[in-house]
Amino acid sequence: METIAAFLEGPFWYFSAAVFVVGVVGRLALALSLGSSKSLSVPRGSASAGAVRAVFSRFVPRRDFYRRIRLEVIAGYAFHVGLFVLLFFAAPHVEFYKEYILGFGWPTMPRWAFIVVSEIAFAGLIVLWLRRLLHPVSRKLSDAGDHIGSILIFFVMLTGCLALGEDHESLRLIHLFLAQLLLIYFPFSSLMHTFTFVFSRGYIGAGFAHHGVKA
Amino acid sequence: MKTGTTVNRHATRQSTTWLLPVVWLLLTICGTAVAEEQGGGAVPNPGIELWRAVREGPPPGVSRSQVEGIGMTTLIAEGGERWRQLRSNYVAPWGGWALVGMLGVLTLFHLVRKSPERFDGSSGKVIVRFPDYDRILHWFMAGTFLFLAISGLILLLGRYVILPLVGPQAFGAIASASKEGHNLFGPVFIVSLTLFVLRFAQRNFFARGDLAWLAKGGGMLSGKHVSAGFFNAGEKILFWSITFGGLAISISGLILVFPLFGQSRELMQLMLLVHGIAALVLIAFTFGHMYLGSIGLPGSFNAMNTGKVDADWAHAHHDRWHREAEEKGLIEKAPS
Amino acid sequence: MPVDMNVAQAFMEQVQEMGKMEVPSKLSDQERVETAKQVIRDGINAQLAIDLEACVHCGLCAEACHFYLASKDPKHTPIRKLDLMKRMYRRERSPARWLYRLFVKDVTIDDLNEWEELVYDSCTVCMRCSLICPMGINIGGGVAVMRAAMRTADLMPVEMRLVGQEQAEKGTIFGVGSEQFVQTLEELRKTGLKIPLDEPEADILVLSAVTDIVLFKDTLVSTIKIMNHIGAKWTFSSQGYESANFGYMTGDQEWQCAASKRVYDAAVACGAKTVIVAECGHSYPTLRWAGAELMGKPLPFEVLAPSEFLGREIQAGRLKVKPIGKQAKFTFHDPCKIGRIGGVVDAPRVVLDALGVDLTETEPHGVENLCCGGGGGNFLITRALPLRLKVFELKMKQFDDTGAEEVVTSCDSCMMNIMAGTMAHQWPKPTHSLMDLVGHHLA
Numbered sequence: 001m002e003t004i005a006a007f008l009e010g011p012f013w014y015f016s017a018a019v020f021v022v023g024v025v026g027r028l029a030l031a032l033s034l035g036s037s038k039s040l041s042v043p044r045g046s047a048s049a050g051a052v053r054a055v056f057s058r059f060v061p062r063r064d065f066y067r068r069i070r071l072e073v074i075a076g077y078a079f080h081v082g083l084f085v086l087l088f089f090a091a092p093h094v095e096f097y098k099e100y101i102l103g104f105g106w107p108t109m110p111r112w113a114f115i116v117v118s119e120i121a122f123a124g125l126i127v128l129w130l131r132r133l134l135h136p137v138s139r140k141l142s143d144a145g146d147h148i149g150s151i152l153i154f155f156v157m158l159t160g161c162l163a164l165g166e167d168h169e170s171l172r173l174i175h176l177f178l179a180q181l182l183l184i185y186f187p188f189s190s191l192m193h194t195f196t197f198v199f200s201r202g203y204i205g206a207g208f209a210h211h212g213v214k215a
Numbered sequence: 216m217k218t219g220t221t222v223n224r225h226a227t228r229q230s231t232t233w234l235l236p237v238v239w240l241l242l243t244i245c246g247t248a249v250a251e252e253q254g255g256g257a258v259p260n261p262g263i264e265l266w267r268a269v270r271e272g273p274p275p276g277v278s279r280s281q282v283e284g285i286g287m288t289t290l291i292a293e294g295g296e297r298w299r300q301l302r303s304n305y306v307a308p309w310g311g312w313a314l315v316g317m318l319g320v321l322t323l324f325h326l327v328r329k330s331p332e333r334f335d336g337s338s339g340k341v342i343v344r345f346p347d348y349d350r351i352l353h354w355f356m357a358g359t360f361l362f363l364a365i366s367g368l369i370l371l372l373g374r375y376v377i378l379p380l381v382g383p384q385a386f387g388a389i390a391s392a393s394k395e396g397h398n399l400f401g402p403v404f405i406v407s408l409t410l411f412v413l414r415f416a417q418r419n420f421f422a423r424g425d426l427a428w429l430a431k432g433g434g435m436l437s438g439k440h441v442s443a444g445f446f447n448a449g450e451k452i453l454f455w456s457i458t459f460g461g462l463a464i465s466i467s468g469l470i471l472v473f474p475l476f477g478q479s480r481e482l483m484q485l486m487l488l489v490h491g492i493a494a495l496v497l498i499a500f501t502f503g504h505m506y507l508g509s510i511g512l513p514g515s516f517n518a519m520n521t522g523k524v525d526a527d528w529a530h531a532h533h534d535r536w537h538r539e540a541e542e543k544g545l546i547e548k549a550p551s
Numbered sequence: 552m553p554v555d556m557n558v559a560q561a562f563m564e565q566v567q568e569m570g571k572m573e574v575p576s577k578l579s580d581q582e583r584v585e586t587a588k589q590v591i592r593d594g595i596n597a598q599l600a601i602d603l604e605a606c607v608h609c610g611l612c613a614e615a616c617h618f619y620l621a622s623k624d625p626k627h628t629p630i631r632k633l634d635l636m637k638r639m640y641r642r643e644r645s646p647a648r649w650l651y652r653l654f655v656k657d658v659t660i661d662d663l664n665e666w667e668e669l670v671y672d673s674c675t676v677c678m679r680c681s682l683i684c685p686m687g688i689n690i691g692g693g694v695a696v697m698r699a700a701m702r703t704a705d706l707m708p709v710e711m712r713l714v715g716q717e718q719a720e721k722g723t724i725f726g727v728g729s730e731q732f733v734q735t736l737e738e739l740r741k742t743g744l745k746i747p748l749d750e751p752e753a754d755i756l757v758l759s760a761v762t763d764i765v766l767f768k769d770t771l772v773s774t775i776k777i778m779n780h781i782g783a784k785w786t787f788s789s790q791g792y793e794s795a796n797f798g799y800m801t802g803d804q805e806w807q808c809a810a811s812k813r814v815y816d817a818a819v820a821c822g823a824k825t826v827i828v829a830e831c832g833h834s835y836p837t838l839r840w841a842g843a844e845l846m847g848k849p850l851p852f853e854v855l856a857p858s859e860f861l862g863r864e865i866q867a868g869r870l871k872v873k874p875i876g877k878q879a880k881f882t883f884h885d886p887c888k889i890g891r892i893g894g895v896v897d898a899p900r901v902v903l904d905a906l907g908v909d910l911t912e913t914e915p916h917g918v919e920n921l922c923c924g925g926g927g928g929n930f931l932i933t934r935a936l937p938l939r940l941k942v943f944e945l946k947m948k949q950f951d952d953t954g955a956e957e958v959v960t961s962c963d964s965c966m967m968n969i970m971a972g973t974m975a976h977q978w979p980k981p982t983h984s985l986m987d988l989v990g991h992h993l994a
Contacts, residue, residue, distance in 0.1 A: 071348065071351070115398075115399060118399060119399060119400075119402050119403050122399075122400070122403055123355075123403050123406055123407075126355055126358055126359070126403075127351060127355055130350075130351045130354045130355055130358075131347070131351055133354075134347055134350045134351055134354070134520075134522070135347050135351075136347075136521070158396070161395060161396060161399050162391075162392035162393075162395050162396045163392070163395070164395040164399070165391040165392075165394065165395050167391055168387060168388040168391050168392075170385075170388045171388055171391065171392055
């Protein structure tokens, strides 16, 4: 156990963190470096304002669309907000960031809040993944990479919650190991949307705004 | 390191255990002293009065404890031992064997029955049985139920089945993980159950024809199809078992997982039994459901997979629903 | 005012005849695959690369697509139309291509054949999917690249190919060229209309379109009347009169450039400050948004859509109309190329308001409006008619839900598609061109 812990908290942690950082930055940089042609037509609105606008306005679906995708929106928010809160406000996580990355911490949420939030996140994730499996459209679109991503996230969250008792080192190490696998998998998968969504929304918002359309 | 707390906890336990023999010794000495003072060896065990008093506990409102809380003035929780025996000697083994028995019955049934009719889609027509939302809800509940069933069975039977296999160290981790996971997923199951019941209840009210279906045992033994609507009586019974069994599991689970509202130890002991027995019954039912939804009745799994069933399957198993769908023009060409 | 159905029928039959022709390609399958791959590879810019990285395959775009909503077939999911592009990106341009090549299959001729139907028959490049996408993926932009790739591989519906080739090589569409245009104007002059043609100097160059010459002659007449009514110094050009640009629709940049260049030269020749395109949906974004890029510099004139022009003139008080009155209930169909892509949404409402009609909007409308299913050249593809008619059922329901008795739109493709739907479904509601409606109600 001691050697496994030393390995996971030492070399393997540095390796996975490096793959994550280099992978994400590299993949973004290479995609962006492909460049786009500058628009020469007389704009009807400000493209940059449209870009900023779209990054935020896309958090809320349009009314006509919302009626059709209510389940996806609710489950999507439950999972994403839940995951975000767990990632940044769960006490053991903040402790980890403080010790291994940042050197400082911030206020964390109480244990009951952790449990409630993780339940919301789990409900969202499970429904989203089932939708991916069962809806004929997403079923056809999804590839192995998407399912691996969903399953990996699920097990990272699950092992985190199974370790809630904080009385078995082995449970904590399993969680840590899966989280590190996720970090390594991240830049090779559509989990990249965590970062690319800002750019893709910006691009479309700029394009529409140039034409005078709020998107 | 988290191991520190474990070590400390063991240390505390060890540091208090030496007190027990001391207390026992003191009580014995006191008892003997009192007996000798009363003079005469005719009284067999003079401590019996004391122990009886201790077991019965003080009358309400008489005693106080510095530690405030439910049952803090009770020295020996007499009901606990009875409950423990009930759980370990009856619920766990009988429940475990009942599940094994259920699997055995199903296996036997599968082996001796004549092979069921296969629906290989030769009709070329399908009917939508469960739209996307229905299937998502079903698997949402099924998934959480399965997780809770496995973690719950580990908590009930793990010490008899898993502990001897993996040893105390590993089993400690497994049990801890099961407990945390079980408590965490409970409320998720309640959400899924609520949504499920709301969605499906209307289609599960008993109607004419259900009694006839039951009387013929759903044709399971005769092998002949019995007339049925969208859901047959067996499915309806399963639905209401899940509804009320799930309700019992949910309420008892909530009482157990949130000991914050002044619930007494006795109530919690009772709830644990309700929780365990209801869950065992539902798990056993689920075995049957899983069998019938897959290899037991070929073609059934499509209903919860793609949501579309073969029109012939629908005609054989749910003829009245099939007729309705036909009248409404809901029978589609099978996707190539 | 309504179109002569016999003429319309004859026109549609002419298109259908085209669909039966076989035009063999000189390219081998191998060459097709190579050239298509090359175009896709070169077409992936930063935005598309980011988009392909951002897609999580949620499939919500399907819920915005009129083709999916009509067919419920998952193959019509918008983002799936970029599947080959995604594979190309992963295998050849992505930073992790060394890894992806192990898993991602290369593009084959079978793939291309399958995708021809997806990027032409079942996509009008209406961009509605880009409004629902939580990541804001530019699916329409990707389809345009796919169309360009298919075009170079000689893999596109034969009607679009023939018309595109005809426009590029002969300068005519359906056999209608400069000669026929001038002839039509001569005939109209005989009715007493004053029609300036090839004026050496003009403030406004007005374009026409093959559809107005052949089918919607009333719209052409109305355009002339309106231009004369406002007293503008305007002209037609016998060389640069055609709004339609099949290069834009098929994805052939050379064709597109040639067609735009004719209009550009005509406008520069007469020193026009404004060019008004015909009510021919795609012609507006072609010139207004893509024109400058094609010419390599900002255009020396402004480009207006008909509805945009009408709205502006009404607001300026130069165009005066007689109110139609509230006796008839109208609804307006926003053409995707002019509303969502063109950005012209308010102007047609200004016009209808001035006409005093009882307008009930469809739900949704404006920028979110559901495409009619005929845009992007789709109305030409005969084999896609059954799907198009299914899409039209959605539109019909939308129109019926408003309770309106008459439909107004401002796009010839929409007009033709709605006409085809009207005929097939025996739908009784007349459809008007906005330009024509105004032309018939000048004060």
